[in-house]
Amino acid sequence: MSEKTRLYSLSISARATMDMHSLNNEGGEGNQIQTRMVNIVGADRRLHNVNAISGDMFKHIQAEHLFRRATDGDGLPLCAACREFNANRISADGAYIRAIEGKSDAEAIDLMLTTCAQDDMAGNLITAGNRSIPRKSVVEFGWVVGLPELTTTDSYFHVKYASERSAGRRQADSDEAARGANLGQAIFHRPASSGVYAVVTHLELARIGFNDITQTYPIPDDGRRTRHAALLESVLYTFLQPNGAMRSTQNPHIVSFDGVVAVSSQVMPAPAISPLGGDFVAQLERVQAALEPLRPGALTLHPFDSPGEFAEVMAHLIQTTEPFKLAYAG
Secondary structure, eight states: OOOOEEESEEEEEEEEEEEEEOOOEEEEETTEEEEOEEEEEOTTSOEEEEEEEOHHHHHHHHHHHHHHHHTSSSOOOOOTTGGGTOTTGGGGOHHHHHHTTTOOHHHHHHHHHHHOHHHHHHOEEEEETTEEEEEOOSEEEOOEEEEEEEEEEEEEEEEOOOSOOSHHHHHHHHHHHHTTOOOSSOEEEEEEEEEEEEEEEEEOGGGTTOBTTTTBOOSOHHHHHHHHHHHHHHHHHHHHSOOOTTHHHHOOEEEEEEEEEEEESSSSOOOOOOGGGSOHHHHHHHHHHHHTTTSTTOEEEEEESSHHHHHHHHHHHHHHEEEOOOTTOO
16 A cells, blocks of 8 residues: 555635525525625725625534544544534533543543544534633635625515415405405515635644644544544535535535645645635645745645546545644654
8 A cells, every 4th residue: 555645734725606506694584585795805906795605604514524424434433412413512412521520621632532523623612610621623614705796696586385275265365465464375585696606725634633732642543544534525525515505495506616725745734815816726826836945845736627626636635645743743
């Protein structure tokens, strides 16, 4: 077996074309569902109000794919709460909370890392009594933001289906209408957005299984490799199936996905540059060229121009890489 490349970090900078989706909404007012809009500064240095999908939404999507991967018999440990996909994760595991009573924060983190891969990689704020112990996520998602000139949101008219349309029901509806009452055929307006969206994602792969307090790895290397592969696979699935609101009737049309996966094999962050700037691929290439004399061969760019090629890039990395191990860590 050939030796695997150790990855310190990985970043994804990409553009996703999605049509007729409503993945992230802010709520409703009357019979109108309001989609999520944000203010950004575009490449023209002017303010724009555009449709966007929050990083929280994509983090939840990725966490769900990781959970399913962990429960598929691949040897990833999960705490009792994560086995039920509890949003509080290990903070809702009574056995763990009792086990860390009287222990230091460093010992609590060690126990969390060995107990649960989900808490290790997704992060958590462990609350027990008057204690608050943070675990920073290994995965970072930015807002998925629509390009101002290439994204639009429309509102579409819908009518609630009524199964009873007999002559008696129609007469009752007519009588209710005459009195100003609410009819069985309720109307509502539902948004759908289409456009090109900017994606930025970063993975701190060297921190898989790493205790930030003690600066050590309390789990074995084989365990870190298994978590590394599962994490990359869950990120791949996140962009192949972006879950969210209203997918039962507005499953998004993913038309294209193109960009760059940047990976670093030394202690150097893999850069992510937003497609909101337009020439992000050229900028990433300039960054790589500038860093090459400092750290020869440390930074590799994997461009892709379709969902299929992105899947090929990620599948290759899953099979040929493992997490970097910090030299000073015990």
